[in-house]
Amino acid sequence: MLIPHPLLGPRDAQEFTYLGDASLLNRPDGMAEGALPAFCDYVYLRDNPAGIHRELWFHEQGDRSWLVVTRNTLTHEILGAELARDVALRRQK
Amino acid sequence: MTDLSPLSALGDALPLTIAIGPLTIRENAGMALASLTLRQGSGEPQPFGLHLPGPGGWKATDGIAAFWIGPGAWMVEAEGRAESDFAAALKAEARHCSVSEQTDGCVMFEITAADAAPIRALLEKLVNLDAQGFAPGSARRTGLEHMSVFVIRRAEGHLALLAMRSAAGSVFHAIETAARRLTAA
Numbered sequence: 001m002l003i004p005h006p007l008l009g010p011r012d013a014q015e016f017t018y019l020g021d022a023s024l025l026n027r028p029d030g031m032a033e034g035a036l037p038a039f040c041d042y043v044y045l046r047d048n049p050a051g052i053h054r055e056l057w058f059h060e061q062g063d064r065s066w067l068v069v070t071r072n073t074l075t076h077e078i079l080g081a082e083l084a085r086d087v088a089l090r091r092q093k
Numbered sequence: 094m095t096d097l098s099p100l101s102a103l104g105d106a107l108p109l110t111i112a113i114g115p116l117t118i119r120e121n122a123g124m125a126l127a128s129l130t131l132r133q134g135s136g137e138p139q140p141f142g143l144h145l146p147g148p149g150g151w152k153a154t155d156g157i158a159a160f161w162i163g164p165g166a167w168m169v170e171a172e173g174r175a176e177s178d179f180a181a182a183l184k185a186e187a188r189h190c191s192v193s194e195q196t197d198g199c200v201m202f203e204i205t206a207a208d209a210a211p212i213r214a215l216l217e218k219l220v221n222l223d224a225q226g227f228a229p230g231s232a233r234r235t236g237l238e239h240m241s242v243f244v245i246r247r248a249e250g251h252l253a254l255l256a257m258r259s260a261a262g263s264v265f266h267a268i269e270t271a272a273r274r275l276t277a278a
Contacts, residue, residue: 007148007149007164008148008149008233009149012221012235012236014221014236015221015235015236060241061234061235061236061241062233062234062235063148063161063162063163063164063234064162064163065163065164083164085164
């Protein structure tokens with residue numbers, strides 16, 4: 001399996017480690033009202049879709065960047081990858 | 094004061110050089126290394142007049158070279174300056190960046206051949222990189238027998254491997270085995 005790294009081109013998936021659902025980037029505000037149930041959902045509840053899934057991969061044996069990889073969990077087809085930093089910065093705006 | 098004798102990364106008194114078929118593998122004990130990382134808002138420096146390379150690149154000027162290791166991060170090499178405080182010299186060149194000494198934690202193997210063919214054959218056996226696209230001036234970190242290594246193509250007939258010093262023996266074994274299998278084939 002190859003992951004199309006946005007900076008380095010196609011790289012062997014063995015160089016990466018998998019973390020999980022990219023919704024982990026949406027960390028709730030710990031000081032806000034209702035933080036406890038929000039964190040409970042954030043930590044324990046995950047969607048487990050059969051189909052297109054956005055997930056976090058770490059390029060450990062590479063440039064050590066975090067990627068958001070869009071993958072089809074039924075076919076293992078990789079549909080795209082972008083730097084998690086870019087995704088997070090875009091969300092802040 | 095206690096008189097201590099320095100050892101090479103492979104545990105010998107002198108760094109090893111070995112010739113296997115068309116390839117020469119040499120442990121480069123003289124290479125000084127320091128990592129250079131940008132801080133938020135700091136512009137890109139030009140240490141020792143060197144334009145830092147982009148993703149996957151390696152660039153050299155006289156005596157100093159650098160390769161890209163991640164977004165906003167480079168490893169800077171200085172041939173023959175391992176005994177000096179190279180990190181301090183680099184910090185003086187890039188005051189607004191973070192600089193860390195890396196010489197002591199690493200081992201560098203220089204693999205040379207008369208032309209590109211044996212280097213390419215070794216690359217194909219050793220690491221999962223596109224051997225054809227890995228032209229002079231390329232540098233990548235990748236896995237080699239579960240160890241993390243940097244591979245640098247310095248010239249058509251010159252490849253360098255930078256690995257963890259504590260795993261020097263295992264990395265050398267991997268290179269040597271691959272090189273011997275190439276000559277046996």
